[in-house]
Structure formats: C-alpha cells, structure tokens
C-alpha cells in the first residue's frame with residue numbers, strides 16, 4: 001500500500017492529490033492514507049500536506065529501496081528484486097540464507113547499515129549508516145568453484161567503470177579492492193556454495209564508501225580509507241551510482257556467463273591495476289614472500305615473479321604493495 005501511494009505521488013509530482021483521491025484509487029480509508037503518508041515522511045520523503053488540497057511530493061530521499069532505484073534501473077535481472085533493510089548484521093549473511101532457500105539470480109540485499117559487516121580474511125567492514133553502499137548480489141552462473149575468483153574481477157571492473165564516470169584516479173588493487181588517491185573506498189567479498197565442478201550460488205558482497213566525511217571513519221581507518229565525497233568534494237547520489245553499478249555488472253557478467261568472454265573485464269583490471277609492475281608481499285599460510293606483480297592473465301589471476309626467479313599465477317590471496 002505504501003509503495004502504491006508513493007507511486008501515485010510520483011506520477012503526480014508537483015501536484016496536490018487529495019486524501020480522498022488517493023483513498024479511492026487505492027481502495028483504503030483516508031485514515032490509512034494519512035498513516036502511510038506519515039511513514040513515508042519518516043523515511044525522508046518530503047511530502048507537503050495542505051488541508052483542503054491534499055498531499056504533494058516535493059523531494060525523495062537518497063535511500064536504496066526498489067522504489068527509489070527502479071526509475072533509473074537499466075538492467076534485465078540485477079536489482080529487479082531488492083530486499084532493503086535499515087540495519088542488518090551482514091547483507092552477505094542474509095543473501096546466503098535466501099540463496100539457500102532458492103532465491104533467484106539477480107536479487108539484491110541492501111542495507112543502509114550493518115552491525116557485523118564482513119571483509120575478507122576475517123576482517124570487518126565498517127560503514128556509516130546511510131552514507132555508503134552495502135549490498136549483496138545473488139548470482140547463479142554455471143561454473144566450477146575454481147572459476148569463482150573471476151566473478152570478483154568482474155565486480156571490480158564493473159565498479160571501476162561506474163566510478164570513472166564520477167571521477168578520475170580509480171585503481172583496482174587485485175583481488176578485491178578499489179582505491180582513490182591510494183586509499184580504499186570499495187571492498188568486495190565474494191562467497192560461494194556448491195560442488196567442486198558446479199557452483200550452486202555466488203554472493204557478491206560490495207561495500208563502497210560514498211558520502212562519508214573524514215571524521216566518519218574510526219581512527220584505525222583514517223589513513224587507509226577514503227570515500228568518493230572526500231576525493232571529489234561532491235555529494236554523490238547513491239541511488240544513481242547503484243543503478244550504474246548494476247548496469248555495468250550485468251553487462252560484464254552476462255558476457256562471461258553466456259559467451260565466456262572476459263576481454264573487457266581483464267582490460268579494466270590491467271589498465272587500472274595499482275599492483276602491476278610493483279614490488280609486493282604475497283601472504284600465504286601465515287608467511288609473506290616478496291615478489292613482483294607482473295601481469296593479470298585472462299583468467300583474472302595475478303602473475304607474480306618471486307625473488308628466486310620462480311613465476312606463479314595466483315587466483316586469490318592477500319597481497320600488499322611494498
């Protein structure tokens with residue numbers, strides 16, 4: 001009902017709609033209309049209410065609900081079902097729970113805040129409520145478990161492409177981070193379930209710092225983290241940015257899923273890499289080895305040359321630039 005009232009108000013933007021009109025068109029009482037209008041106002045919708053005139057929608061909030069995103073959605077699958085929370089422990093946890101119950105490909109879980117946001121290797125993901133983007137996309141490609149890291153590269157390339165439309169200077173820090181001015185503004189946590197030769201589902205968890213100010217980050221992150229707003233000094237519309245990410249993600253993902261083509265993805269991962277050509281430390285099994293990052297191959301793996309001259313392609317892992 002609330003969504004229906006919002007739809008009516010949006011269709012008549014800039015006009016007053018009487019409570020009676022709304023109640024007749026939707027088939028609810030005027031008291032119920034008033035209750036839903038109050039709810040919408042509490043969610044941040046600016047609705048002018050004038051006695052004898054009715055209600056007029058003046059402004060919509062930058063929240064990541066389906067109702068706010070659908071206007072700019074240009075995808076066929078990703079984002080056509082959005083399950084939105086004001087706060088949740090982790091969108092990845094919720095997405096896994098729903099994927100286990102059969103939730104189809106393309107459903108997105110979005111939360112304005114997370115109480116236990118997860119990063120890779122047991123790290124935490126911290127995000128100020130309503131300032132960033134915290135979402136998880138459910139995918140069901142017909143691939144084996146060894147190919148899952150490719151999906152992270154697809155997400156990196158897609159977010160990179162969407163971010164370039166906002167600002168220069170974006171870099172991809174293989175395998176799952178995006179940087180601006182050398183600091184992290186986006187992290188991706190890909191989780192999957194299935195058999196070795198057939199994935200059942202993949203959850204692509206995306207965390208992006210969008211409108212945070214410097215003092216929104218805890219002290220421990222001050223030197224490592226940044227946001228799009230800090231780097232550009234502009235407020236960024238999260239709902240527009242999310243739509244663009246879905247668009248770029250779906251294009252690259254479908255090209256891989258349907259045709260096995262990754263050319264565009266690998267081009268982005270190479271061109272915008274912050275690690276290729278650099279001395280790095282590869283951390284594995286509790287030890288770190290010095291190496292040079294040489295290239296990213298067609299499977300999205302990082303080619304490294306260790307100090308003893310051995311070369312290896314690594315598909316996932318923890319690296320740091322020295």
Ligand code: BTN
Nearest residue numbers: 090092117118119120187205207
């Ligand atoms: C990393 O930097 O290691 C990855 C961070 C991924 C954070 C996102 S926020 C949405 C989704 N839900 C989570 O709990 N984590 C991911």
